[in-house]
Amino acid sequence: MAYLVLGNGSVFEGKRIGYKSSATIGELVFTTGMVGYLETLTDPSYAGQIVTQTFPLIGNYGVIPEDFEGRPALTGYVVRDLCETPSNFRSEEKLDSWLQKNGIPGICGVDTREITRQIREQGVMNAMICDEIPADLSSINSYLVQDVLRQVTCEHPEIYPAEGEKRFAVTLVDYGAKRNIIRSLQERGCEVTVVPAFTDAKSILAGDPDGVMLSNGPGDPAENISCIREIARLVGKVPVFGICLGHQMTALAMGGRTFKLKYGHRGGNQPATEIESGRTFITSQNHGYAVDAASLGETGVETFVNANDGSCEGIRYPGKQCFTVQFHPEAHSGPHDTSFLFDRFISMMGGK
Numbered sequence: 001m002a003y004l005v006l007g008n009g010s011v012f013e014g015k016r017i018g019y020k021s022s023a024t025i026g027e028l029v030f031t032t033g034m035v036g037y038l039e040t041l042t043d044p045s046y047a048g049q050i051v052t053q054t055f056p057l058i059g060n061y062g063v064i065p066e067d068f069e070g071r072p073a074l075t076g077y078v079v080r081d082l083c084e085t086p087s088n089f090r091s092e093e094k095l096d097s098w099l100q101k102n103g104i105p106g107i108c109g110v111d112t113r114e115i116t117r118q119i120r121e122q123g124v125m126n127a128m129i130c131d132e133i134p135a136d137l138s139s140i141n142s143y144l145v146q147d148v149l150r151q152v153t154c155e156h157p158e159i160y161p162a163e164g165e166k167r168f169a170v171t172l173v174d175y176g177a178k179r180n181i182i183r184s185l186q187e188r189g190c191e192v193t194v195v196p197a198f199t200d201a202k203s204i205l206a207g208d209p210d211g212v213m214l215s216n217g218p219g220d221p222a223e224n225i226s227c228i229r230e231i232a233r234l235v236g237k238v239p240v241f242g243i244c245l246g247h248q249m250t251a252l253a254m255g256g257r258t259f260k261l262k263y264g265h266r267g268g269n270q271p272a273t274e275i276e277s278g279r280t281f282i283t284s285q286n287h288g289y290a291v292d293a294a295s296l297g298e299t300g301v302e303t304f305v306n307a308n309d310g311s312c313e314g315i316r317y318p319g320k321q322c323f324t325v326q327f328h329p330e331a332h333s334g335p336h337d338t339s340f341l342f343d344r345f346i347s348m349m350g351g352k
Helices: 037-041 095-101 112-122 179-186 201-206 225-234 245-253 340-350
Strands: 002-006 011-018 023-031 049-053 076-078 105-108 125-130 158-160 168-174 190-196 211-214 240-243 257-274 280-292 301-306 312-317 322-325
Touching: 002 105, 002 112, 011 095, 023 076, 023 112, 023 257, 023 280, 037 049, 049 112, 076 125, 105 125, 112 125, 112 257, 168 179, 168 340, 179 190, 201 225, 211 245, 211 340, 225 245, 240 245, 240 340, 245 257, 245 280, 245 312, 245 322, 257 312, 280 312, 301 322, 322 340
Parallel strands: 023 049, 049 076, 076 105, 168 190, 168 211, 211 240, 240 322
Antiparallel strands: 002 011, 002 125, 011 105, 023 125, 158 190, 257 280, 257 301, 301 312, 312 322
């Protein structure tokens, strides 16, 4: 027996899964992916959060390490039904045992549809997975996702060779980078040097990269003051491509603002419309904050908008050799509709 207690006082009774912890608190969010639970569980952008899967059956193809995107960083996991008999020739173990080994507490057998409805109507809130219902909700509601970049970034620089002939050298600043960003660059002939989030611009430029990638990552972009300062020192000096948190912090570095969305965009079915062409792409996303495009004035030009709520999904910075997007063009698992953005980055570096 276990409980999911929401910050608004709602209680959901279910069965304990994963790591056995008396109580764990996190920011409760939901993701709408029908597949890709392994990529969700190993996405560093979920640091500090309890993730609810809206798709009812999770674990049916077991655990496949080749599909991991990084180190698991989420606080807890909520599912409707957890499959105990996975069926996939690539599977190495059951999901429940993997959750236990990786210290991820969870709960199953709860009404994930109702949980999602409450988040959509009332906005993202905190929650607790526990064995006993607390009499006081103050510990739940006082929780904040803070200083999570240090939890997810790499400790030391790492170099990944290009596939085939080396065409370019790219420095990837790791704010919680998904592995498929690296793979997407490697297959395009890029040698990728991954550096920790707090690496200064001077050190990055000293390596004479052909381009710089700013990765995805967790948390409130505005709290990363030192990272924002270094991005400001990079833009205009070298071609820059930013994704997700990298997109948000670039906007802040260029004088813009960000704001928290009511319940964010998480899943592999988010529509992003390219303003210039009018074409809508289906994208994979995982974020709770957005850029206020108008706050950039003439410094940045909005390139994509979310077709559901009109929020900013992309910015280019004229004369700076810099563009950024809120979604994941490297999506794995997920749609590959916008993978051409990596080719745009390659073209930008070719003009160096």
